[in-house]
Amino acid sequence: MSANSRHDAWNTGESYDRYMGRWSRQLAPRFLEWLGVKAGCDWLEVGCGTGALSAEILARGKPGSQVGLDPSEGFIHLAMQKVEGPRINFRVGDAQDLPFAASSYDVVVSALVLNFIPDRHKALLEMRRVCRPGGIIAFYVWDYPGGGVEFMRKFWQAAIALDPGAADLAENKRFPFCTREGLTEMAQNARLQSIEVTQIEVDTIFRDFDDFWQPFTLGAGPAPGYCSSLDPSSREHLREKLRQELTVAEDGLITLKARAWAVRSRVD
Numbered sequence: 001m002s003a004n005s006r007h008d009a010w011n012t013g014e015s016y017d018r019y020m021g022r023w024s025r026q027l028a029p030r031f032l033e034w035l036g037v038k039a040g041c042d043w044l045e046v047g048c049g050t051g052a053l054s055a056e057i058l059a060r061g062k063p064g065s066q067v068g069l070d071p072s073e074g075f076i077h078l079a080m081q082k083v084e085g086p087r088i089n090f091r092v093g094d095a096q097d098l099p100f101a102a103s104s105y106d107v108v109v110s111a112l113v114l115n116f117i118p119d120r121h122k123a124l125l126e127m128r129r130v131c132r133p134g135g136i137i138a139f140y141v142w143d144y145p146g147g148g149v150e151f152m153r154k155f156w157q158a159a160i161a162l163d164p165g166a167a168d169l170a171e172n173k174r175f176p177f178c179t180r181e182g183l184t185e186m187a188q189n190a191r192l193q194s195i196e197v198t199q200i201e202v203d204t205i206f207r208d209f210d211d212f213w214q215p216f217t218l219g220a221g222p223a224p225g226y227c228s229s230l231d232p233s234s235r236e237h238l239r240e241k242l243r244q245e246l247t248v249a250e251d252g253l254i255t256l257k258a259r260a261w262a263v264r265s266r267v268d
C-alpha cells in the first residue's frame with residue numbers, strides 16, 4: 001500500500017453504503033441501461049463491494065448466472081445478505097488474479113473499482129481472459145480529475161485549506177487517468193475492442209448538513225479514512241469549515257452533482 005492509499009479502507013459495509021454505496025446505487029441502473037445487455041448472459045462483477053451494481057444486474061439484467069467478487073470479506077458478507085437469488089454467488093478474491101477459468105463469462109463489469117487496484121492493467125487483462133470471445137467488458141469510475149464528484153471535492157478543498165499536506169490524498173491528484181482519454185488508452189492497452197465512453201451524472205441530495213458530514217466520520221473510503229484519522233479538534237475545524245461553505249437550500253437540502261465515466265468494450 002502506498003502512502004497516499006493508506007486510507008483506502010474497505011471493511012465495514014454499512015459505513016461504505018452511507019458514504020458511497022448510496023450514490024453508486026443511483027449510477028448502476030443508468031449504467032445498465034446504457035450497456036443494454038440481452039437476457040440470459042453469464043455475468044461477473046469485479047469489486048462488487050456491498051452489492052450496489054449486483055442488485056441492479058439481478059433486477060434488470062435477467063442474468064443466466066451472476067458472480068460478484070471482492071477482496072473485502074465484510075463487503076461480501078453484506079452483499080450476500082442484501083442480494084439473494086438462485087443464480088447469484090459472491091466470493092472473496094482479487095481482480096488481479098481472478099479465480100476463474102478462461103472464457104467463463106459473457107459480461108464482465110466493475111463499478112467504481114479500477115482506480116483502486118494497484119495493477120489496473122493486470123486486472124483488465126484478467127477481465128479479458130475470463131470473458132468469452134464476443135463478450136462485453138464494461139466499467140465506471142468517478143470523474144475525479146474533472147471535479148465531477150462535488151461532495152468529495154468540497155470535502156478535500158476544505159481539508160486542504162486547513163492541512164495542505166492532505167492534497168496528495170485527494171482522488172483528483174491520485175487518479176489523473178480517470179478521463180475519457182486516459183480510460184480509452186487503458187482499455188486499448190488491454191487490447192479491448194469497440195471501446196465507447198460516456199458520462200453518467202446523478203444528483204447527490206443530502207437531507208441536511210449532518211447527512212453530508214456524518215458519512216465522512218465513518219472511515220470507509222479515502223476521504224472518510226482521512227477524516228477519521230484527524231484528532232477531534234482538527235476534525236471539528238474541518239466540520240465547521242464545510243458547514244460554512246456548503247449551500248443549504250431553504251428546505252434544508254444540500255444538492256450536489258456526481259459524474260462518472262462509463263466505458264464499454266468487446267473482447268475479440
Ligand SMILES: C[S@@+](CC[C@H](N)C(=O)[O-])C[C@H]1O[C@@H](n2cnc3c(N)ncnc32)[C@H](O)[C@@H]1O
Pocket residue numbers: 010020021024025046047048049050051052053069070071072075093094095096110111112113116117118
Ligand atoms: C469504491 S468501492 C466500490 C464498490 C462497489 N462496486 C460499488 O459500486 O459500490 C471500491 C471497491 O473496490 C474493491 N477493491 C479494492 N481492491 C480490489 C482488488 N484488488 N480487486 C477487486 N476489488 C478490489 C474494494 O474492496 C471495494 O469494494
